Amino acid sequence: MTATMTSHKLQQGEPAWADEYQAILNAFQQAGGDPSKLATPRTAMLVISGNRVMAFSEVPGVHFESQELPNGVRAKIVVDPEVKLAKPVHLCFGMLPAEGLQEIIADYEIGAGAQAEFLAHCTFPNALRLKHIMDARIHVGAGAKLTYREAHYHGPHGGIEVMPKAVVTVEAGGQFVTSFSLVHGRVGKLELDYDVIVLDRGVAELTTKAYGLAEDHVLVRESLHLDGEGARGLTKTRIAVRDQAISEVLTTAEGNAPLARGHMDCTEVVRGQATARNIPTVVVRNDRAHVTHEAAIGTVNHKELETLMARGLSEDDAVDVIIRGMLG
Amino acid sequence: MQETGNNPILRVENLSLCRDDRDILHSVNLAIHPGEIHGLLGLNGSGKSSLAYTLMGCGGYAPKEGAIWLAGQDITRLSMTERARQGLTLAWQEPARFEGLPVSTYLSLGAKDRNASQLMTALQAVALAPSAYFSRPVNHALSGGERKRIELAAVWAMQPKLAILDEPDSGIDTLTLGDIEALIRRMAEQGTAVLLITHRDEMLNAADSASLMCQGSIVFRGAPTEVREFYARRCRPHSDSLGAQPWTANAPTLPLELER
Numbered sequence: 001m002t003a004t005m006t007s008h009k010l011q012q013g014e015p016a017w018a019d020e021y022q023a024i025l026n027a028f029q030q031a032g033g034d035p036s037k038l039a040t041p042r043t044a045m046l047v048i049s050g051n052r053v054m055a056f057s058e059v060p061g062v063h064f065e066s067q068e069l070p071n072g073v074r075a076k077i078v079v080d081p082e083v084k085l086a087k088p089v090h091l092c093f094g095m096l097p098a099e100g101l102q103e104i105i106a107d108y109e110i111g112a113g114a115q116a117e118f119l120a121h122c123t124f125p126n127a128l129r130l131k132h133i134m135d136a137r138i139h140v141g142a143g144a145k146l147t148y149r150e151a152h153y154h155g156p157h158g159g160i161e162v163m164p165k166a167v168v169t170v171e172a173g174g175q176f177v178t179s180f181s182l183v184h185g186r187v188g189k190l191e192l193d194y195d196v197i198v199l200d201r202g203v204a205e206l207t208t209k210a211y212g213l214a215e216d217h218v219l220v221r222e223s224l225h226l227d228g229e230g231a232r233g234l235t236k237t238r239i240a241v242r243d244q245a246i247s248e249v250l251t252t253a254e255g256n257a258p259l260a261r262g263h264m265d266c267t268e269v270v271r272g273q274a275t276a277r278n279i280p281t282v283v284v285r286n287d288r289a290h291v292t293h294e295a296a297i298g299t300v301n302h303k304e305l306e307t308l309m310a311r312g313l314s315e316d317d318a319v320d321v322i323i324r325g326m327l328g
Numbered sequence: 329m330q331e332t333g334n335n336p337i338l339r340v341e342n343l344s345l346c347r348d349d350r351d352i353l354h355s356v357n358l359a360i361h362p363g364e365i366h367g368l369l370g371l372n373g374s375g376k377s378s379l380a381y382t383l384m385g386c387g388g389y390a391p392k393e394g395a396i397w398l399a400g401q402d403i404t405r406l407s408m409t410e411r412a413r414q415g416l417t418l419a420w421q422e423p424a425r426f427e428g429l430p431v432s433t434y435l436s437l438g439a440k441d442r443n444a445s446q447l448m449t450a451l452q453a454v455a456l457a458p459s460a461y462f463s464r465p466v467n468h469a470l471s472g473g474e475r476k477r478i479e480l481a482a483v484w485a486m487q488p489k490l491a492i493l494d495e496p497d498s499g500i501d502t503l504t505l506g507d508i509e510a511l512i513r514r515m516a517e518q519g520t521a522v523l524l525i526t527h528r529d530e531m532l533n534a535a536d537s538a539s540l541m542c543q544g545s546i547v548f549r550g551a552p553t554e555v556r557e558f559y560a561r562r563c564r565p566h567s568d569s570l571g572a573q574p575w576t577a578n579a580p581t582l583p584l585e586l587e588r
């Protein structure tokens with residue numbers, strides 16, 4: 001499979017391309033990415049700004065297809081069966097204007113027995129009235145392992161709506177480990193929606209971390225369908241909200257097969273006038289399945305706070321250290 | 329308010345504490361000098377930790393009466409943060425867990441010298457290999473004894489004027505106890521006074537002076553050997569307030585922890 005690039009408005013080498021590429025790299029760095037990684041030889045990477053594919057690089061066993069859309073990009077990312085990548089695949093999705101819409105429709109196909117790690121950085125540093133939609137279908141083949149880490153940076157204004165949505169299937173013996181992190185800058189409005197089906201002996205681990213300030217709104221909706229015998233799943237949610245921010249965590253874990261094991265672990269820290277909700281739903285349809293959940297919502301742990309204050313930190317600084325640690 | 333002259337690093341005057349309508353501490357007086365290790369011995373429930381929290385200014389432990397002086401300054405009304413910045417710190421009997429906070433960051437937070445090599449030296453001082461612990465989070469994956477040692481390392485790195493060590497031997501294996509005693513001695517040699525709180529009288533071996541606490545009062549003070557002897561000879565569990573095992577229910581009980 002080869003990359004298909006269609007209707008480029010900018011070409012590499014043109015001054016305008018260089019300026020925008022440099023700007024998106026700067027934004028990539030703000031989101032926690034390392035621009036030098038994108039230039040490393042034999043590293044797979046894909047950089048999308050607005051509705052343009054600015055750069056891409058394939059390695060043996062990794063293929064990209066992309067199509068530019070009026071307001072985004074449709075992309076297919078394939079890791080061939082049995083390919084074990086030594087280095088992560090770097091993805092950069094961003095938009096530099098303050099206003100607009102970016103829609104990424106992505107299809108990830110991880111072949112049977114493959115092992116791959118994706119590091120995705122999504123950056124919208126100037127967002128004032130901007131909407132980013134990620135609509136992903138992820139298929140993890142039998143015995144394959146996909147680690148997908150996604151970090152966001154939304155700038156200081158909070159004028160953004162971000163809607164990452166993924167429908168994931170983990171085939172027998174496959175592993176899907178994902179983390180979503182939005183802990184620097186403002187969240188704006190986040191609606192994360194992951195739906196994961198896990199088949200026999202498959203594993204899914206979903207970690208979500210966000211820090212909401214001011215009027216930010218964080219909505220996390222995650223569903224684990226442990227449909228296969230011996231399927232295992234974990235959702236781990238760490239949210240901190242302060243000021244008037246709102247956090248809602250709606251997680252569901254279904255134990256639908258013998259020896260399925262699921263656990264939902266949610267911690268939300270609330271400061272000031274913020275509000276946090278956690279509504280876990282546990283469904284068990286097989287008498288040999290077992291699903292548990294635990295949630296802690298409230299202020300930071302008193303003993304942790306006083307331990308740091310006994311080292312000379314102010315209360316606010318101590319809270320910040322504790323929250324930053326939790327959000328890692 | 330500043331005192332003048334050559335005063336103890338810590339002076340506690342007539343300190344009383346009342347919590348939930350219960351008198352916890354009764355007119356406690358205590359003086360510790362720079363570089364001195366003072367052992368505070370007492371049975372469970374005798375008020376040792378309450379005294380530690382009151383000295384440190386923990387929430388809910390504001391004294392009813394009395395005063396606390398650190399290096400000649402009245403700190404009775406200062407916040408925990410201000411007390412710590414004045415040179416006072418506390419190592420808890422059961423150290424807190426910090427999800428995601430690396431040991432290196434934890435050690436650096438109050439450290440006098442935040443250089444990585446100094447922080448690694450602090451870990452070595454509590455017999456923990458920096459290569460194995462420096463990047464690990466201070467979370468539930470560490471045992472209670474490991475967290476205890478890391479907390480002691482953090483106190484050592486802080487180089488405070490006075491360190492309150494609440495049961496520093498609890499959760500520590502017997503092979504490591506000698507390392508902990510050596511660390512306490514080293515802290516003192518470097519000028520840090522130590523209030524060493526313990527319910528195990530053998531821990532007083534590390535102390536220069538000692539007091540015995542009973543039901544919220546200091547009832548005896550002297551050399552560590554004298555306090556140990558007094559403790560062994562005169563102290564009994566006060567079953568009237570702590571309770572007793574059922575098979576001893578009919579045995580004669582004493583009204584107080586201390587035979588007077």
